[in-house]
Amino acid sequence: MSKYIILGHENPDNDSIVSGYLLEKLMKRLGYDVEFVIPDEAISEENIMLANYCGLDPTSYQKEIPNDPSIKYILVDHHERIVPREIVAIIDHHPTDKDISCKYYQNERACSTSCLIAKDRERFFSLDDLKMTCLSAMVDTAAFHSNKTVVRDYLWVRSLCAKYGFNYEELMTTSMCPTDISDIEKASINGLKKHDLAGHKVASSFLHLPSPTANQEEINQMIEHLKTYIKEEGYDLFAFIVHDITNFKSTLYKIREDSIDTVQYDEYTSRGTRIIPELTEELKTYQKKKTTNS
Numbered sequence: 001m002s003k004y005i006i007l008g009h010e011n012p013d014n015d016s017i018v019s020g021y022l023l024e025k026l027m028k029r030l031g032y033d034v035e036f037v038i039p040d041e042a043i044s045e046e047n048i049m050l051a052n053y054c055g056l057d058p059t060s061y062q063k064e065i066p067n068d069p070s071i072k073y074i075l076v077d078h079h080e081r082i083v084p085r086e087i088v089a090i091i092d093h094h095p096t097d098k099d100i101s102c103k104y105y106q107n108e109r110a111c112s113t114s115c116l117i118a119k120d121r122e123r124f125f126s127l128d129d130l131k132m133t134c135l136s137a138m139v140d141t142a143a144f145h146s147n148k149t150v151v152r153d154y155l156w157v158r159s160l161c162a163k164y165g166f167n168y169e170e171l172m173t174t175s176m177c178p179t180d181i182s183d184i185e186k187a188s189i190n191g192l193k194k195h196d197l198a199g200h201k202v203a204s205s206f207l208h209l210p211s212p213t214a215n216q217e218e219i220n221q222m223i224e225h226l227k228t229y230i231k232e233e234g235y236d237l238f239a240f241i242v243h244d245i246t247n248f249k250s251t252l253y254k255i256r257e258d259s260i261d262t263v264q265y266d267e268y269t270s271r272g273t274r275i276i277p278e279l280t281e282e283l284k285t286y287q288k289k290k291t292t293n294s
């Protein structure tokens with residue numbers, strides 16, 4: 001029997017962690033030899049706290065990927081991680097126009113990847129597992145104000161809370177925890193993700209703040225830090241997203257070495273569902289113009 005390793009994305013967030021945990025548990029119950037691994041050296045304090053709230057210790061999964069040629073890989077909550085051998089399955093909820101080919105590929109709109117794994121399979125999971133699935137959906141949609149929210153998932157989460165007695169309001173409050181910005185450099189790369197968009201090297205991060213206006217000075221310091229960061233790391237663009245979790249609006253700072261463009265959104269705007277696809281199209285257009293002019 002093949003050995004399977006489940007991997008979330010780099011710099012794992014709550015959904016990446018919970019999805020990996022849930023899929024490992026599901027596959028083990030179905031008789032597979034499988035292990036969820038977090039090969040990243042660090043997990044943010046925020047994501048450790050969110051997992052701990054539901055009885056999960058994500059640090060227990062931190063280890064190197066086993067060096068075994070028979071291992072096959074499964075990716076959850078993303079589709080881009082580079083692995084040493086065959087990827088046999090991907091479960092994700094982030095839209096992409098990339099041509100992805102593997103034996104099993106599920107990519108559909110959902111509040112979270114954990115919803116895709118747990119929905120209709122409640123019998124395989126404990127109450128704590130289902131509670132963390134509810135929390136993960138709330139975190140990934142900033143308590144359902146994100147434009148990535150899928151109504152059927154929202155209703156499913158509400159039904160789970162009612163059925164099993166989960167404190168819905170407490171889960172909502174926990175899911176909306178603000179980002180700690182006391183360390184400017186650390187906060188500036190909160191939720192860091194790396195992207196290849198139309199041949200451009202792009203990175204992104206985000207903040208959750210109750211009042212971004214009150215923290216504009218700190219935001220400006222982070223932007224200045226990121227201008228240096230992209231130069232040192234060789235990025236073409238950094239997408240720095242600031243979410244207002246009081247008024248449920250978002251601001252995107254498109255940072256380059258020599259310029260900053262700002263986009264205001266009148267809703268809590270998903271990085272994966274809207275911002276990254278928009279940047280992809282923008283960079284494709286830029287590339288076409290550059291090719292035509294040359």
